[in-house]
Amino acid sequence: MISYNPKDWFAFIFRFHKADTFRQLLPVIICIGIYTGIIAFLEIEYFKLSENHHLKNITIMHSMLGFVISLLLVFRTNTAYDRWWEGRKQWGALVNNSRNLAVKLSAILLEKEDKIFFRKTIPSFAQALSLHLKDEKISHELFEEFNINVAHKKHKPNQLVKLMSKKLFELKRQNKLTDENLLYINPEMTSFLDICGACERIKNTPIPYSYSVFLKKFIFFYVMTLPFGYVFSLGYYTIPVVIFIFYVLASLELIAEEIEEPFGNDENDLPTQRMAENIKKNIEEIL
Structure with missing residues (x-):
């Protein structure tokens, strides 16, 4: 997305940028x-038509x-x-919910190893979603460190949410989380695929x-x-x-x-990759 100063009138009038329609x-x-x-x-x-002509x-x-x-x-x-704007709101919600989930998990989880897991998976979802919406190849490196093979899986963001959900229930079985804890973080977890679905609706319709x-x-x-x-x-x-x-x-x-299709690589499309990088910085700081 192009960053600009909306008060700089002369730059708008006399400068042609890459996305200019001219x-x-x-x-x-x-x-x-x-x-x-x-x-x-x-x-x-040639025809010398007069001003009284019916044309x-x-x-x-x-x-x-x-x-x-x-x-x-x-x-x-x-x-x-x-x-x-709907696409921008969905990605704004993803930023907020990723932060909220990280803040809640930082307060609930006690072991460093568990925090590291979510410090990697939460930002990975944003990165995978950005690439998924652009129809770009998603590197398997995002998943290799979690010891899962997604080569045959078409929907990579689904796999990351599935991975986080399995981890949460595993922590529950180990008595590191309570039922109240799961209910406490459930809105943020379910919002990931809700946001993904809303973005896919915009992209595919x-x-x-x-x-x-x-x-x-x-x-x-x-x-x-x-x-x-x-x-x-x-x-x-x-x-x-x-x-x-x-x-x-x-x-x-x-x-x-x-x-109308805000998830591509045009000049005026949403900077989803940059927002994914900001999510990663925020989550690493919180966890």
Whole structure:
């Protein structure tokens, strides 16, 4: 995720970063400019259409459709941001619950060996979840020190929660934990897979395909018909105007596409790996 100063206006205006939509749209913007220039040339120089031509009235359609497309884009960006923010809340809950579990275990457990076990497994869950959500390979080194083989297991975070649960009940059988102790730490233990499931729900349930395709087609045909009407009033100035309108509309759609899946490696995705490293530092300090 990009770190920035929200008060630095001039840096936003004049600096282009890797995730800037202008870079991604530049080839299409050039094509839109050429297309608009051709339409303007044909209407002004070749066909020599007058200002009274009926094509001038197409701007009425653009005025009505502009309101509709703005509503669709507002809904689109809000929906995408809700998914991004929901992912951030889930990882915030993971940070808090990992700390809470570590604090409780530090007060309950007396033997250093038991504390070391959870000092390794709790942060390992956050690291495994981050990689799991990115569909990246999870190193077996996370599990080798616990003497378990997960090579044939597809869901690695499940295995870590299973491992911690087995350890807790083993401590209970050794009379190192009481029933009250297990009830005391149960909310944090169950929250791990609840958070994992919520993140998987966001990751595996994209915006409906038909809605996304319709919006892209709407933007495309809206922009493609703009030059026909605006040439009569703007002449060749229609070229920069149409380019700017396309840039604004397409940029909103691109931004929504990027943030609706917040667990990838894009510039604006959640820094889950960094949060996992912070969890590790916190747990090592507590335990």
